[in-house]
Amino acid sequence: MTVQEHPVVVVGAGPVGLSAALAMARHGTPVRIIDAADTPSDYSKALVLWRRSIQVLDPVIPHEAVHSGHHPVNGLEFRSDGKRLAYLDFDSKDRGLVAGLLVPQYDTERMLAQALVELGIQIERSTCLKSFKADEEGVDLQLEGPGGLESVRTQWLGGCDGGHSTIRHGLGIEFPGETSDRKWLLADIVIAEEEDPSRVFIETSTAGTTAFFPMGPSHWRVVADAGPVVEGEPPAEVTVEMVAELLATRTSRDWTIIKSPWLTEFRVNERQIEQYVHGRVLLAGDAAHVHSPAGGQGMNTGIQDAFNLGWKLSLVLAGGAPESLMQTYHEERHPIGAMVVRESSRLLKFGTDNRPLARGIRSVMLPLVASLGPARRKIMAMLTEDAVNYRQSSLAGIGRHHARCVPGDAFPDVQIMVKGESRSSTDLLRAGPVTLIVIGPAQETGGFRFGRDCDGFEVSTFRIDDDAEVQDPHHELASRFGLVNGGLILVRPDGVVAAVEMCVEDLNRWSAMRLLGESTV
Numbered sequence: 136m137t138v139q140e141h142p143v144v145v146v147g148a149g150p151v152g153l154s155a156a157l158a159m160a161r162h163g164t165p166v167r168i169i170d171a172a173d174t175p176s177d178y179s180k181a182l183v184l185w186r187r188s189i190q191v192l193d194p195v196i197p198h199e200a201v202h203s204g205h206h207p208v209n210g211l212e213f214r215s216d217g218k219r220l221a222y223l224d225f226d227s228k229d230r231g232l233v234a235g236l237l238v239p240q241y242d243t244e245r246m247l248a249q250a251l252v253e254l255g256i257q258i259e260r261s262t263c264l265k266s267f268k269a270d271e272e273g274v275d276l277q278l279e280g281p282g283g284l285e286s287v288r289t290q291w292l293g294g295c296d297g298g299h300s301t302i303r304h305g306l307g308i309e310f311p312g313e314t315s316d317r318k319w320l321l322a323d324i325v326i327a328e329e330e331d332p333s334r335v336f337i338e339t340s341t342a343g344t345t346a347f348f349p350m351g352p353s354h355w356r357v358v359a360d361a362g363p364v365v366e367g368e369p370p371a372e373v374t375v376e377m378v379a380e381l382l383a384t385r386t387s388r389d390w391t392i393i394k395s396p397w398l399t400e401f402r403v404n405e406r407q408i409e410q411y412v413h414g415r416v417l418l419a420g421d422a423a424h425v426h427s428p429a430g431g432q433g434m435n436t437g438i439q440d441a442f443n444l445g446w447k448l449s450l451v452l453a454g455g456a457p458e459s460l461m462q463t464y465h466e467e468r469h470p471i472g473a474m475v476v477r478e479s480s481r482l483l484k485f486g487t488d489n490r491p492l493a494r495g496i497r498s499v500m501l502p503l504v505a506s507l508g509p510a511r512r513k514i515m516a517m518l519t520e521d522a523v524n525y526r527q528s529s530l531a532g533i534g535r536h537h538a539r540c541v542p543g544d545a546f547p548d549v550q551i552m553v554k555g556e557s558r559s560s561t562d563l564l565r566a567g568p569v570t571l572i573v574i575g576p577a578q579e580t581g582g583f584r585f586g587r588d589c590d591g592f593e594v595s596t597f598r599i600d601d602d603a604e605v606q607d608p609h610h611e612l613a614s615r616f617g618l619v620n621g622g623l624i625l626v627r628p629d630g631v632v633a634a635v636e637m638c639v640e641d642l643n644r645w646s647a648m649r650l651l652g653e654s655t656v
Contacts, residue, residue: 231559
């Protein structure tokens, strides 16, 4: 049997696998992506794309395209025993990107798949991974598809095959954590009435907690606490009648259900593997971490795993960086995964604890938090993942003293002027794959390359000043980065600030020390 050779094979064509393949295809990496399913899933599954994910995707799927036909998440309303308790406003004024968009997972997958096809990558469906064996230089795979069995040799294997990952099991990796002792009901419903499709509603009562996520004015996701798990009892068959009774007895929603495309019962798992990088095998998304759906972080965290992994692997495969760069994928993303597991668990427990004391604390805390700007902004930054940073990463350069934005942070989304038109500053990152922002007077930057000489990534350069095509009327970027007298901001392909320096020689030192691991002595 002839052995096919490929630089990288991605297993799993959900949002994470598609994102990983797209992140690499963007850089010209010939990636192969397979999925065991015959067709894409038509279930809505994950519903929210938060701002950080919208920004990460923007160079390959412009945020205008994502926004088209999808409602923004404008706020979160809490109710207790039928009465409004608090409203958390997701204020996005002075931002180019909204806090979040309500996008069913099948739409997210469709947009990712379409972007892949436009880059010449076809998804191989009905193709499963039967077995694999890794060594120091690559991975041997046995695949089975429509054409039968196939032997494949790949330099790198991407495990994006979900919570029941074949690759994780094949590696013999433990998946430490716990499974909740409570069960949850999920129902996608179409109703006769219309409700505000820009708000998420959470209602608590003595009977339990129920959350409502809009998919349209008359199309909603209902998730409800269905009580403790009874040992040995099989999952219940959820019916429309059960959902209607729940709405009538536990919530203030006087809705008439027309139909329900998806009804199911589930339990919450909170788990994370200890290492994301296993030689030439890389794990991402649910294959590496699973957690409570509270906060809607799962798919978003996985997409950001994928784009972090993707640009690094493309640079390594191109010869632009040493293989050791892949260790920074684990270094940067494992702490984020751990934080998401931890914080989503806290959110779930805070929102569902039905003891009188807990209900009393919520009735005091939620209105207070919603009314206090700093507290509200902190919660928003956690939900939108604006707060995610890699400041402690070995790749992060040294920022300016007392600056609000430093290396390891996401490049900020502020309003700028481009040729007289108001735009988001993140639009500059579309030219990519690497972006160099010159603040102030022009500088000679032609001597900088992101990676090893001719094998590194191309760098797109923009100058921002009062006399340039790109202007920052309020000098917001200069202020945030501590560059009031000018300087350079280097942005990675995943929208993360790599370095803030004063001249190109400093950038070259950053590249040698941080990106390539070379001595500059």
